[in-house]
Amino acid sequence: MKRTAALLSLLATLTAATVTAGCGDTAEPAADTVSLLVAGTPDELAAYRALAAAYERATPGARVTLIEASTAKDLMTRVSTSIAGNSPPDLFLINYRNYGQFAVKGALAPVTARLAASAGLHEQDFYPQAMGAFQWRGEQMCLPQNISSLAVYYNRTLFKQYEVAEPAAGWHWNDMVATAQALTRDASGRTVRAGEPETAGVPVAVHGLGVAPELIRMAPLIWSNGGDIVDDPGAPTRLTLDTPQAREVMQDFLELPRIGVVPSDVEVEAQDYEARFAAGKLAMFVSSRRVTTAFRAITGFDWDVAPLPQYRTPANILHSDAYCMTRTSANQDAAWRFLEYALSDAGATLMAKTGRTVPSRISVATSPAFLSPGTPPARSQIFLDTIPALRPVPTIATWPEIEDATGKVLENAFFHGDPLDKVIRDLDAATRTVFERGAASR
Structure with a gap:
């Protein structure tokens, strides 16, 4: 009986000491406890758990409460509602395209002074392209965890099988289209070309290319061609x-x-681009570094990455997530100590080994932890070579709405063939008032 009572007492103690991710607690947090809200795939979330555990081991008495969101949209909802309810996490990880709405509301605690006084972190430790994306009204609002860009993931096995030259640095958009045509094949391996009578109605087994019809996919190509997507990147009012x-x-x-090198909307609805590439049904796929972790599980073929094609000059779009500290957090000192560890060589190395991110910390990005010799992709250096050509989209509170609005128009145009003039008019009509609201809030 005494043994049973002792066991029950021990279980009660452990339960009281355990903080379940995402659950509230009426007790006051310990001075060295920090809550962190993140989103990601199971592999990514496992990496954040490992980071939290490593920090706790390295910092006696410290504790990290990890709050796990299922998707980026779920994370945005949680951040918004928790800030509105005056119960936000101490830290959250967010993409620069989405953080403007929280900066405008004054919901974030600037880290400029803390960074200047830190013995462990320094501004020059990080790529300036990522740091700049999280600066607001002269303040460093958040510290970037990663810096990525678009690349072309390609199935090397298919390229070799059909004797197609692998993509090289400096290739043009037209080169990519021609390559996609050469690799669009039926089940017997024959080339399938749109408009050719001999292959009319023949089902495509492998499409040459997968790319989402989104503004952030078109933007770097427009920049490469000498154009822009907005009238004023600093204070945009229209597309x-x-x-x-x-x-x-x-x-x-x-x-x-219309060329026939991409899957239809019905096919994409049944199996998305990432899954199609992993299944060997896409020869090439345009995406950021985030898919690398999933693709490392591929065993049926060899794959690698190539640079994004260009028109006139190299250009690419910045993809970056950062740790942001909430203004009303009562644990800002503890949150900062966690950031110093998470963005140190040790913490950044741990995250780099997942393959999901390009570290924003220069010393880790240029180390074997990221370049990972012997682990795909073999050409990880491409992500670093692209950094000088990276450009951000505008930082305005309503930018996520602009992406949503343009996405609907572009998806319809891509799959259903709307005339270009109509597409441009529809894009302007769908976003003009959204830009106006963004300008007003700034």
């Missing part, structure tokens, strides 16, 4: 997709389904 440079890119992009 500028009616210029000759932007029109050329959009026309080329929207013609991909």
